[in-house]
Amino acid sequence: MSEDKKRNDYENLPIILDKKLGVPIWSDVRELKLKYKMPLGKIKGFFTALSEEKILATRCPKCERTFFPPQVDCPYCRINDLDWIEVPKEGILETYTIITIKPTTFQHYEDYVLAIASFENNVKILTWLKIDDKDKIKIGMKVKLTVSKRLPEGYYIYELTP
Amino acid sequence: MRDVAILGIGHSKFGKRTDVNFLELGWEAIKEALEDSGVSQEKIDFVAVSNFGLWSSEPSPVAPLLEYAGLNPTEAIRVEAACASGSAAVKAAYMAVASGSADIALALGIEKMHESGTGDVVELLARIGNYFWEFENFGPTFVGYYALYANRYMHDFGAREEDLAKIAVKNHYYGFYNPKAQFRKKITLEDVMSSPYIAWPLKLYDCSPITDGSAAVILASEDIAKKYTDSPVWIKAIEGATATSNLSKRENFISIPSAIEAAKRAYKKAKIDLEKPYKYIDVAEVHDCFTIAEIIAYEDLGFAKRGEGFKLAREEQTYIGGSIPVNLSGGLKSKGHPIATTGVSMIVELTKQLLQRVEPERQAPINNGLALAHNVGGTGHYVFVSILSLEK
Ligand SMILES: [Zn+2]
Numbered sequence A: 001m002s003e004d005k006k007r008n009d010y011e012n013l014p015i016i017l018d019k020k021l022g023v024p025i026w027s028d029v030r031e032l033k034l035k036y037k038m039p040l041g042k043i044k045g046f047f048t049a050l051s052e053e054k055i056l057a058t059r060c061p062k063c064e065r066t067f068f069p070p071q072v073d074c075p076y077c078r079i080n081d082l083d084w085i086e087v088p089k090e091g092i093l094e095t096y097t098i099i100t101i102k103p104t105t106f107q108h109y110e111d112y113v114l115a116i117a118s119f120e121n122n123v124k125i126l127t128w129l130k131i132d133d134k135d136k137i138k139i140g141m142k143v144k145l146t147v148s149k150r151l152p153e154g155y156y157i158y159e160l161t162p
Numbered sequence B: 001m002r003d004v005a006i007l008g009i010g011h012s013k014f015g016k017r018t019d020v021n022f023l024e025l026g027w028e029a030i031k032e033a034l035e036d037s038g039v040s041q042e043k044i045d046f047v048a049v050s051n052f053g054l055w056s057s058e059p060s061p062v063a064p065l066l067e068y069a070g071l072n073p074t075e076a077i078r079v080e081a082a083c084a085s086g087s088a089a090v091k092a093a094y095m096a097v098a099s100g101s102a103d104i105a106l107a108l109g110i111e112k113m114h115e116s117g118t119g120d121v122v123e124l125l126a127r128i129g130n131y132f133w134e135f136e137n138f139g140p141t142f143v144g145y146y147a148l149y150a151n152r153y154m155h156d157f158g159a160r161e162e163d164l165a166k167i168a169v170k171n172h173y174y175g176f177y178n179p180k181a182q183f184r185k186k187i188t189l190e191d192v193m194s195s196p197y198i199a200w201p202l203k204l205y206d207c208s209p210i211t212d213g214s215a216a217v218i219l220a221s222e223d224i225a226k227k228y229t230d231s232p233v234w235i236k237a238i239e240g241a242t243a244t245s246n247l248s249k250r251e252n253f254i255s256i257p258s259a260i261e262a263a264k265r266a267y268k269k270a271k272i273d274l275e276k277p278y279k280y281i282d283v284a285e286v287h288d289c290f291t292i293a294e295i296i297a298y299e300d301l302g303f304a305k306r307g308e309g310f311k312l313a314r315e316e317q318t319y320i321g322g323s324i325p326v327n328l329s330g331g332l333k334s335k336g337h338p339i340a341t342t343g344v345s346m347i348v349e350l351t352k353q354l355l356q357r358v359e360p361e362r363q364a365p366i367n368n369g370l371a372l373a374h375n376v377g378g379t380g381h382y383v384f385v386s387i388l389s390l391e392k
Helices: A003-009 A041-050 B022-037 B062-068 B085-098 B118-126 B131-138 B142-157 B161-175 B189-193 B222-228 B257-269 B291-300 B309-314 B331-335 B342-354
Strands: A015-017 A024-026 A056-059 A083-086 A090-099 A112-119 A123-128 A142-150 A155-161 B004-011 B046-050 B075-079 B104-112 B197-200 B212-221 B233-242 B283-285 B370-377 B382-389
Touching: A041 A056, A041 A083, A041 A155, A090 B142, A112 A142, A112 B142, A123 A155, A123 B131, B004 B022, B004 B085, B004 B222, B004 B342, B022 B062, B022 B104, B022 B212, B046 B062, B046 B085, B062 B075, B075 B085, B085 B104, B085 B212, B085 B233, B085 B342, B085 B370, B085 B382, B104 B342, B118 B142, B142 B197, B142 B291, B161 B189, B161 B291, B161 B309, B161 B331, B212 B222, B212 B342, B233 B257, B233 B342, B257 B291, B257 B370, B257 B382, B283 B342, B291 B309, B291 B370, B342 B370, B342 B382
Parallel strands: B046 B075, B046 B104, B283 B370
Antiparallel strands: A015 A024, A056 A083, A090 A112, A090 A142, A090 B197, A112 A123, A142 A155, B004 B212, B004 B233, B104 B212, B233 B382, B370 B382
């Protein structure tokens, strides 16, 4: 069967042909857009502190465990309303990578450095490392935890700088 | 608890399977497992399906699959443990038989990743972990997560990108001989080293591909198994463990704590010496979603000391004839990695290895009759280690 005949067979149908195998594929006529709404009420303190350039963790007053990401419940002591503490600004770079092939919803950013840094109180944070010369990144180097504006969206988020 | 035997296995061709739809793909593995075991549908008491889905159109795949395969009204569930979903399905079927709840149970892993575009698949895989605190604002990718491990591992132990590349070369070498593999092409160190970076230091050829595929196993209790076969393979252990969803909460970035724990539990159950497990195990399938993952697996499983896994790769100790042959199926790297199918596929492969039913070029010598599967979900969020045996 010729290519033209194949095309004729599927006229007026939402059918495309696989580029390699030439087999027919139904191309969905229903398209779903997913955008989640995630409640933050109990940890709103973290987000109000961001605008003051502070990164907060929580600490259990009983067992003194620190939680980052912040959570209001200590599952070990089964108490809630943990104390808020500030994460120190200076940390150590534990590891990093450069994301070249990006997820669909991150395609509009330049290649970014994904990094994990460690801080006092047994806190580690995964975020972006903003640096002009990527060749200068070294595991074990000192890094600063800062708050900056994520563009083009224009919202405040934490990141690392040298 | 009752002993559990593998009665039959089925495995579809892996790859970009646009020649079949979701249900046809599932039936390929189920049909083969039914024929291999000699069991008919009405004898099956319980079905566990693993399917990560999201990229494929059926949101609740169990019902359409059972209808298509003539399996109604059998009791059935779906399980999810990211890339370890397949092992979770085998575990569910195993538990059903071991507990006496079912005499015969089927575990099916199925994934049809090519129903969505590559960018969306990359995104959905990246969302495994902690969605809000890690994905939402920082866009890690699955390969990115493992690149964080690779970078730190290389930094701490002096491993080189060439050492990682040797894993890809080995797995492609064996995948070449596996007719069910997605890539049946031998590659060179140069091919790997010259491939583009996806997430530095990991390159395209360090990564497993996007794959469609299905695999099935039929399990039975001892007395039932004896009626159907003279050569059952026994599940001596299938033990799982978990680790934090936030990668930032891990102790270190050179080992997978849940893999160490799952291995410990499986070795204990199968009575294998924790110090030198490779002396007992004839062949292993380990979760090489990325080359670094296979090297860390060597260490987490006790095949090598901490920091020395890359030397096994460098010295080619995991080819047939080395200290322990690993991923003779081609591994996730060359056979392909249909997310929720992989765990079941490993059990299928090792059953064939133990029964000496694989292609001669990739058949491990079977001396002790023991095989090991190591299946990691996400970046160690879930891990299952299974031990199969020719002896009960
Ligand atoms: Zn506490």
